Amino acid sequence: GAVVSQHPSRVICKSGTSVKIECRSLDFQATTMFWYRQFPKQSLMLMATSNEGSKATYEQGVEKDKFLINHASLTLSTLTVTSAHPEDSSFYICSARDFRVGGTGELFFGEGSRLTVL
Amino acid sequence: QQQVKQSPQSLIVQKGGISIINCAYENTAFDYFPWYQQFPGKGPALLIAIRPDVSEKKEGRFTISFNKSAKQFSLHIMDSQPGDSATYFCAASTEAGTALIFGKGTTLSVSS
Numbered sequence: 001g002a003v004v005s006q007h008p009s010r011v012i013c014k015s016g017t018s019v020k021i022e023c024r025s026l027d028f029q030a031t032t033m034f035w036y037r038q039f040p041k042q043s044l045m046l047m048a049t050s051n052e053g054s055k056a057t058y059e060q061g062v063e064k065d066k067f068l069i070n071h072a073s074l075t076l077s078t079l080t081v082t083s084a085h086p087e088d089s090s091f092y093i094c095s096a097r098d099f100r101v102g103g104t105g106e107l108f109f110g111e112g113s114r115l116t117v118l
Numbered sequence: 119q120q121q122v123k124q125s126p127q128s129l130i131v132q133k134g135g136i137s138i139i140n141c142a143y144e145n146t147a148f149d150y151f152p153w154y155q156q157f158p159g160k161g162p163a164l165l166i167a168i169r170p171d172v173s174e175k176k177e178g179r180f181t182i183s184f185n186k187s188a189k190q191f192s193l194h195i196m197d198s199q200p201g202d203s204a205t206y207f208c209a210a211s212t213e214a215g216t217a218l219i220f221g222k223g224t225t226l227s228v229s230s
Contacts, residue, residue: 006161034217034218041225042222042223043207043221043222044162045220046217046218046219049217093161093162095217095218106152106167107152107164107211107218108164109154109161109162109163111160112160112161
């Protein structure tokens with residue numbers, strides 16, 4: 001089945017630094033990927049929709065200059081948390097929908113990336 | 119974001135019992151309703167999904183019941199096992215490729 005891979009799975013950084021998280025669709029092309037954020041014991045909150053070859057669409061309240069999204073190819077989207085602060089510590093999860101012919105259209109999720117900002 | 123309301127927040131069920139989690143939605147444009155299971159430190163994994171042209175879908179011990187007029191859908195886990203202990207999320211979206219909107223989640227504990 002389709003697989004979405006995220007890297008790194010865990011990252012610890014100092015306050016003020018930037019962190020890049022990669023999301024790859026391993027066996028299908030994804031023109032659209034979605035980035036979610038999940039705080040402990042809370043639900044997944046959509047941050048932005050990443051579109052291949054164009055600008056990402058951000059949800060209300062998400063700072064586009066802080067959370068930079070790049071979707072340079074049909075299999076890779078990156079999320080960069082710039083000038084990270086402790087309040088950015090969270091579980092970041094990407095997802096992509098498999099729209100291949102004959103596919104289910106299922107939305108597959110990566111394993112998530114745990115960011116801890118000291 | 120359109121809201122998807124999920125209840126209960128937590129649920130304790132004895133081994134072999136039936137776990138029932140309910141969700142309600144507002145946006146009548148939604149036409150795809152999946153349930154996800156998430157273990158601590160992992161991404162969510164699709165359990166089962168339904169589209170509004172059917173009222174029930176069963177896969178193994180998992181059943182979705184869908185009530186279009188009431189804008190509600192529920193997950194039933196039959197013969198619940200300790201390995202089912204996890205957080206369950208309902209979600210909804212349109213088929214046009216929009217992102218899933220998630221409920222707040224239900225933490226299920228199955229006691230042995």
